Amino acid sequence: MLSAVKLAREIEAGTTSVRAVFETCAAAIAEREETISAFTHQALDQARKAAENGHGPLMGLPLAVKDNLDTADMPTAYGSQIYEGRTPAADAAVVALARRLGAGIIGKTVTTEFAFFEPGPTRNPWNPLHTPGGSSSGSAAGIAAGFFPLSLGTQTGGSVVRPASFCGIAGFKPTFGRLPREGLKIFSWSLDTIGVFGKGVEDAAFGAAALSGRNWRVDGASPAAPHIAVVHSHLWKEASGEMRQAVETAARLAEKAGAKVSTVELPGIFSDAFAAHQVIQDYEAALALGFEFDRHNVSLSQVLRETLAAGREIPPDNYDIAQDTARKARQNLAGLFKEFDVILTPSAPGAAPSGLGSTGSSIFNRLWTLMGVPCVNVPGLMSANHLPLGVQIVGPYGEDRKTLLAALWLEGLLRKQG
Amino acid sequence: MLSAVKLAREIEAGTTSVRAVFETCAAAIAEREETISAFTHQALDQARKAAENGHGPLMGLPLAVKDNLDTADMPTAYGSQIYEGRTPAADAAVVALARRLGAGIIGKTVTTEFAFFEPGPTRNPWNPLHTPGGSSSGSAAGIAAGFFPLSLGTQTGGSVVRPASFCGIAGFKPTFGRLPREGLKIFSWSLDTIGVFGKGVEDAAFGAAALSGRNWRVDGASPAAPHIAVVHSHLWKEASGEMRQAVETAARLAEKAGAKVSTVELPGIFSDAFAAHQVIQDYEAALALGFEFDRHNVSLSQVLRETLAAGREIPPDNYDIAQDTARKARQNLAGLFKEFDVILTPSAPGAAPSGLGSTGSSIFNRLWTLMGVPCVNVPGLMSANHLPLGVQIVGPYGEDRKTLLAALWLEGLLRKQG
Numbered sequence: 001m002l003s004a005v006k007l008a009r010e011i012e013a014g015t016t017s018v019r020a021v022f023e024t025c026a027a028a029i030a031e032r033e034e035t036i037s038a039f040t041h042q043a044l045d046q047a048r049k050a051a052e053n054g055h056g057p058l059m060g061l062p063l064a065v066k067d068n069l070d071t072a073d074m075p076t077a078y079g080s081q082i083y084e085g086r087t088p089a090a091d092a093a094v095v096a097l098a099r100r101l102g103a104g105i106i107g108k109t110v111t112t113e114f115a116f117f118e119p120g121p122t123r124n125p126w127n128p129l130h131t132p133g134g135s136s137s138g139s140a141a142g143i144a145a146g147f148f149p150l151s152l153g154t155q156t157g158g159s160v161v162r163p164a165s166f167c168g169i170a171g172f173k174p175t176f177g178r179l180p181r182e183g184l185k186i187f188s189w190s191l192d193t194i195g196v197f198g199k200g201v202e203d204a205a206f207g208a209a210a211l212s213g214r215n216w217r218v219d220g221a222s223p224a225a226p227h228i229a230v231v232h233s234h235l236w237k238e239a240s241g242e243m244r245q246a247v248e249t250a251a252r253l254a255e256k257a258g259a260k261v262s263t264v265e266l267p268g269i270f271s272d273a274f275a276a277h278q279v280i281q282d283y284e285a286a287l288a289l290g291f292e293f294d295r296h297n298v299s300l301s302q303v304l305r306e307t308l309a310a311g312r313e314i315p316p317d318n319y320d321i322a323q324d325t326a327r328k329a330r331q332n333l334a335g336l337f338k339e340f341d342v343i344l345t346p347s348a349p350g351a352a353p354s355g356l357g358s359t360g361s362s363i364f365n366r367l368w369t370l371m372g373v374p375c376v377n378v379p380g381l382m383s384a385n386h387l388p389l390g391v392q393i394v395g396p397y398g399e400d401r402k403t404l405l406a407a408l409w410l411e412g413l414l415r416k417q418g
Numbered sequence: 419m420l421s422a423v424k425l426a427r428e429i430e431a432g433t434t435s436v437r438a439v440f441e442t443c444a445a446a447i448a449e450r451e452e453t454i455s456a457f458t459h460q461a462l463d464q465a466r467k468a469a470e471n472g473h474g475p476l477m478g479l480p481l482a483v484k485d486n487l488d489t490a491d492m493p494t495a496y497g498s499q500i501y502e503g504r505t506p507a508a509d510a511a512v513v514a515l516a517r518r519l520g521a522g523i524i525g526k527t528v529t530t531e532f533a534f535f536e537p538g539p540t541r542n543p544w545n546p547l548h549t550p551g552g553s554s555s556g557s558a559a560g561i562a563a564g565f566f567p568l569s570l571g572t573q574t575g576g577s578v579v580r581p582a583s584f585c586g587i588a589g590f591k592p593t594f595g596r597l598p599r600e601g602l603k604i605f606s607w608s609l610d611t612i613g614v615f616g617k618g619v620e621d622a623a624f625g626a627a628a629l630s631g632r633n634w635r636v637d638g639a640s641p642a643a644p645h646i647a648v649v650h651s652h653l654w655k656e657a658s659g660e661m662r663q664a665v666e667t668a669a670r671l672a673e674k675a676g677a678k679v680s681t682v683e684l685p686g687i688f689s690d691a692f693a694a695h696q697v698i699q700d701y702e703a704a705l706a707l708g709f710e711f712d713r714h715n716v717s718l719s720q721v722l723r724e725t726l727a728a729g730r731e732i733p734p735d736n737y738d739i740a741q742d743t744a745r746k747a748r749q750n751l752a753g754l755f756k757e758f759d760v761i762l763t764p765s766a767p768g769a770a771p772s773g774l775g776s777t778g779s780s781i782f783n784r785l786w787t788l789m790g791v792p793c794v795n796v797p798g799l800m801s802a803n804h805l806p807l808g809v810q811i812v813g814p815y816g817e818d819r820k821t822l823l824a825a826l827w828l829e830g831l832l833r834k835q836g
Contacts (some may be wrong), residue, residue, distance in 0.1 A: 287600070291490065
């Protein structure tokens with residue numbers, strides 16, 4: 001895997017060239033893309049030229065973009081046959097930002113259909129018989145396969161943290177609204193959040209810091225031990241034995257290293273909020289994808305068609321109640337965060353399931369997406385069948401840097417262990 | 419002017435035909451569009467055919483769409499030469515909704531450049547030497563000119579309420595987020611709100627009720643006299659003598675008709691919030707229009723180019739502080755609304771200014787847009803130079819029906835007077 005932070009330093013110091021970086025990517029892609037299928041479109045030469053002329057904090061770095069984000073010079077199909085071959089009139093705001101900051105857009109990556117459930121062809125680089133997770137399948141798998149050092153994904157349920165967990169990389173979903181969404185094909189406007197993938201926490205933080213213009217960089221930081229709350233939501237029993245063990249291992253290592261570790265049971269409002277996530281998502285998706293449902297119904301997958309049809313039947317009052325539940329849970333969560341720094345909880349129910357028919361479950365991510373709080377998948381632990389097992393650090397709303405520092409600190413411990 | 423409510427009733431009762439409705443529109447357009455320039459694109463035949471086959475609450479009704487909303491079968495240029503001749507791949511969500519509900523999309527209407535300041539060619543139907551207001555210039559002027567009974571606009575500062583005021587029609591900006599924005603060219607994601615224009619309050623409410631699926635219809639209602647707070651913000655002195663008189667006339671009529679009327683001075687947090695509006699708008703616009711700024715700089719108007727350049731220099735911390743101010747002001751406003759039902763305040767500094775070089779000022783709208791609360795322009799009063807003078811009813815967050823009922827009640831009084 002390629003470290004964005006390390007490459008950025010070397011490019012700046014002149015100890016490596018942009019050409020050399022792209023050659024490394026090209027070699028990895030040539031070797032494994034046929035198996036992995038991370039890309040929907042490759043643009044290595046074009047990206048290298050842009051990166052060679054780039055200025056700014058992402059200078060010279062290849063960056064891959066999930067194919068639900070518009071690119072003016074590359075096809076953007078949202079993982080749907082409806083938009084096959086379409087090239088948008090403009091770059092998504094976050095893509096325009098990345099170009100301005102000196103990155104080269106190395107290509108578009110596989111997303112599930114409209115970033116919902118129906119999987120694309122991408123395989124898990126750790127074991128191609130397993131899913132890489134979704135919906136940001138290609139952006140996560142491509143980091144793990146060494147195709148690029150940075151990539152963009154989006155999360156509505158668990159589409160950044162889960163694939164990061166399955167692929168053994170860092171995935172950072174910032175506080176809601178911190179990265180601009182214009183030119184993102186919206187599935188649920190209250191939930192969709194743009195996130196960044198990198199080899200490690202410092203890499204994802206580095207990319208997100210540049211794009212947000214915020215002080216989120218943690219490379220070179222030596223964070224103090226945080227006060228960690230291990231959260232057992234009502235879903236704890238849904239985690240595999242291995243995943244529960246992974247969370248406990250992380251907690252034990254953190255405690256040994258000087259962290260205060262508490263165990264917290266979430267109050268009932270949070271199981272209500274978990275349920276509200278689906279109401280909000282489905283109600284909004286039915287509106288956001290109204291054109292596709294009405295005009296291209298036969299081109300939708302069955303799971304999406306049924307979800308949109310059901311979403312259309314949700315009365316506005318139920319939606320308002322769900323939004324109100326979310327608001328109350330956010331207030332409650334802000335109160336809880338007065339007692340500790342960050343939450344430690346599973347990134348997914350377990351390691352990547354076998355097969356490509358599903359990208360796995362987002363039940364350990366939906367609540368945090370709805371809360372709008374920053375979430376990081378911390379890689380480092382492994383399952384018995386040699387697949388990554390990520391744990392999730394969740395921080396307070398707007399405290400992205402604090403969250404990333406805690407994740408970095410924990411990552412250091414897990415990597416030593418792993 | 420055409421009443422959407424009346425036409426919908428007649429179509430349903432079979433006392434008029436969709437063809438006859440479209441013929442009425444076509445006749446008005448043939449007579450005055452050359453002077454008014456409300457449209458960027460007309461599609462009368464196509465719209466009539468769709469409306470004749472339509473089912474649902476908007477069955478048979480012509481509806482015009484501001485040209486910052488995507489339409490899959492009509493050019494959509496956002497009022498910018500950058501996108502001249504472009505036809506999008508999909509309908510905006512609200513356009514798809516309108517079609518599903520039986521409306522015929524009669525055409526696209528003139529917007530200022532990206533719904534910001536740089537005016538289009540539209541003239542005020544009451545006096546073509548005056549601006550119709552903006553940014554929803556064509557959607558408002560076309561209602562006043564009798565070109566169509568319903569139209570869609572958007573408001574970031576005052577782009578629904580102000581043109582409605584200048585054109586002597588009803589303009590309704592619902593609670594933030596109630597109408598889906600997918601396929602709207604975003605200027606500021608925290609502010610942009612889709613609104614509906616109609617001849618009178620019942621018409622705008624009728625259209626918005628259908629699109630939102632909410633119980634916002636007020637046609638046939640007999641609302642009770644509301645408790646009205648006349649709000650003197652720190653901007654009161656910016657209103658013309660005529661506009662101050664208009665608000666006082668409305669208040670006096672309301673009092674006579676049984677309303678309790680109080681005068682409220684807004685606390686200082688609201689002048690802070692007024693200032694925060696611009697920080698939020700400019701910061702977000704610089705990101706949302708990053709592609710256009712970077713790649714099509716010379717094709718932007720000077721005012722937009724300078725605004726985006728300045729927006730880029732706003733530090734994220736200032737933006738966060740502005741958002742925090744807005745949040746506090748929203749909480750404060752919710753408290754104020756415990757003391758009265760709705761606010762009465764100017765819709766604009768005065769009647770439509772002469773000339774087409776500016777669409778007028780949004781200073782009496784920006785605060786309420788930032789608060790996310792429902793706003794209605796109530797038509798009925800006139801200036802000495804025979805131009806409409808609208809007053810604005812502002813209601814509590816999420817209480818759109820209550821707001822519309824109060825606006826309807828006041829409109830009845832003003833129309834008797836006018």
